Amino acid sequence: MSCSCLTSSRFSALTRAYSVGSEPFGSAQLTEPLNLHAVRKKPQPQGKRTLIHNVFIYTADEANTTIANGWLLVHDKRIVALGDASQLPLDYDVSIDGQGKLMLPGLINPHWHESFVAPNFESPDDSHLEPTPYSNGGDIQALGSMFGFISTVGDKLTLEEGLAIARWSMWTQLRSGTTALGDVGSANKADAMALAAIDLGMRLRVSRWGSDIMLEANKSTPTYIADTAAQTADWLALIETWNNHSSGLVGAMPSVMGAFGSSDKQLEALASIAQQYDVPYATHLAPLKHERLEVERVFGRSPIARFDEMGLLTNKLLAVHTAYASDEEYQRLITTGVNLCHSPAHYGMLGEATISETGQLGRFLRDGVWVSSSTDGDISFIGGMCEAMRGAHLGHNEAQNCNTACPPTLALKTATLFGAKALDWLSEIGSLEVGKQADFILVNNDDYRYKLSAHPLRTFIVTGSSHDVDSVMVAGDFVVKDGRSTRFDEDELYQDYLKAVAAARTRIGGPS
Numbered sequence: 001m002s003c004s005c006l007t008s009s010r011f012s013a014l015t016r017a018y019s020v021g022s023e024p025f026g027s028a029q030l031t032e033p034l035n036l037h038a039v040r041k042k043p044q045p046q047g048k049r050t051l052i053h054n055v056f057i058y059t060a061d062e063a064n065t066t067i068a069n070g071w072l073l074v075h076d077k078r079i080v081a082l083g084d085a086s087q088l089p090l091d092y093d094v095s096i097d098g099q100g101k102l103m104l105p106g107l108i109n110p111h112w113h114e115s116f117v118a119p120n121f122e123s124p125d126d127s128h129l130e131p132t133p134y135s136n137g138g139d140i141q142a143l144g145s146m147f148g149f150i151s152t153v154g155d156k157l158t159l160e161e162g163l164a165i166a167r168w169s170m171w172t173q174l175r176s177g178t179t180a181l182g183d184v185g186s187a188n189k190a191d192a193m194a195l196a197a198i199d200l201g202m203r204l205r206v207s208r209w210g211s212d213i214m215l216e217a218n219k220s221t222p223t224y225i226a227d228t229a230a231q232t233a234d235w236l237a238l239i240e241t242w243n244n245h246s247s248g249l250v251g252a253m254p255s256v257m258g259a260f261g262s263s264d265k266q267l268e269a270l271a272s273i274a275q276q277y278d279v280p281y282a283t284h285l286a287p288l289k290h291e292r293l294e295v296e297r298v299f300g301r302s303p304i305a306r307f308d309e310m311g312l313l314t315n316k317l318l319a320v321h322t323a324y325a326s327d328e329e330y331q332r333l334i335t336t337g338v339n340l341c342h343s344p345a346h347y348g349m350l351g352e353a354t355i356s357e358t359g360q361l362g363r364f365l366r367d368g369v370w371v372s373s374s375t376d377g378d379i380s381f382i383g384g385m386c387e388a389m390r391g392a393h394l395g396h397n398e399a400q401n402c403n404t405a406c407p408p409t410l411a412l413k414t415a416t417l418f419g420a421k422a423l424d425w426l427s428e429i430g431s432l433e434v435g436k437q438a439d440f441i442l443v444n445n446d447d448y449r450y451k452l453s454a455h456p457l458r459t460f461i462v463t464g465s466s467h468d469v470d471s472v473m474v475a476g477d478f479v480v481k482d483g484r485s486t487r488f489d490e491d492e493l494y495q496d497y498l499k500a501v502a503a504a505r506t507r508i509g510g511p512s
Contacts, residue, residue, distance in 0.1 A: 140288070194245070213261060228265050268310060440473050443468050
């Protein structure tokens, strides 16, 4: 985790300022290079008993509990009671009328890449479109080169630039109802992303993207493109700085790009670190049709077999896009308890056939596996977890030729409960249950779409959007109200972002 722009003493001071009991530093300390003028507002005071009533609650618990005219009582950071209007509590300090809105658990996006520093070359008439390296089974060599380059981008940003970019990109997820993000490797500094999460008041499993090799079509051995030891050292620094952070919002999740981007030495290091520190870790595992042939050609084993041999198939692994496992590997993934994740609303944008070609992810769902949904990442906002739920609900029902393959309540759990497990935060978040932290969203549902609906969750998933999210609470603190941040001025965040990317893009370059 390289922070060449900081002296060790200055970085220590910054991280101390983000500890519980201290007021995080304001942007005034970061204004010299970029004039970051967005002033962080203080979080709301804790300790009060807040009652939110007159809401339609989908708890996303394992029993699919639904309360049509419900209420929820928050004390400090936690849910202490919930029920229906017939048993409204009398002991509270603040009462909030939810005006009949939908109340859902905070949405959890366990697989995301912060990439907003990248330039956007799209054109409004689609003339920019050509097959991506993910299309037609995947161009493994091109992807290896691209992913190797992405792993270096954070080193080319100053902390100030990274923070301004992360604040804006992560705000787009928070505004859309995502209360917890899983970073599976980003074009930014881990430190900047963690600091941005604390500023915004959202949760983050922060990562350092590991990718030390690429596979070239004419070579039988991997080509090294990065220093394995340096990336390993970054993982250790990441964990020591951010895992179980005193803010209560940030943890660590080291990641590798995938089986075609990591040497045996790197996978061995990841396994050792994950076991030693007992942290979740992530990868893209068996995501493309052509990957198996290329990995077997160089390593003599399939992608999943490589991870299994290294001891990486465990219940701490978050495996993304896992659609191309053999029948034996399919059962092995279930037996070892690997956390599976997919990005159903993103595949069509990239030309991937992850849901439809093998139907494997839908089969996992039908076999009772907790497959989480996510947005993946891109160079601009591509939708939030509402859109991901829609992709899961409609995509799996179509691919499995059955309308019960992924019904609305299951789609909701792929975006809440299952993601909490994938990020190793299941005991704290992911469902609205007594004892868990008070992470929830309120969704506007008072318009023509809902008038004839007896299933408001279905209506939201099929016809709604991220923009319908009205309010967001994280750990008992409203961080979004009426669609606006309670901590930042959105326009100022955006202006800071524009200044940061204008400066950073002059140095970043591109894959060779």
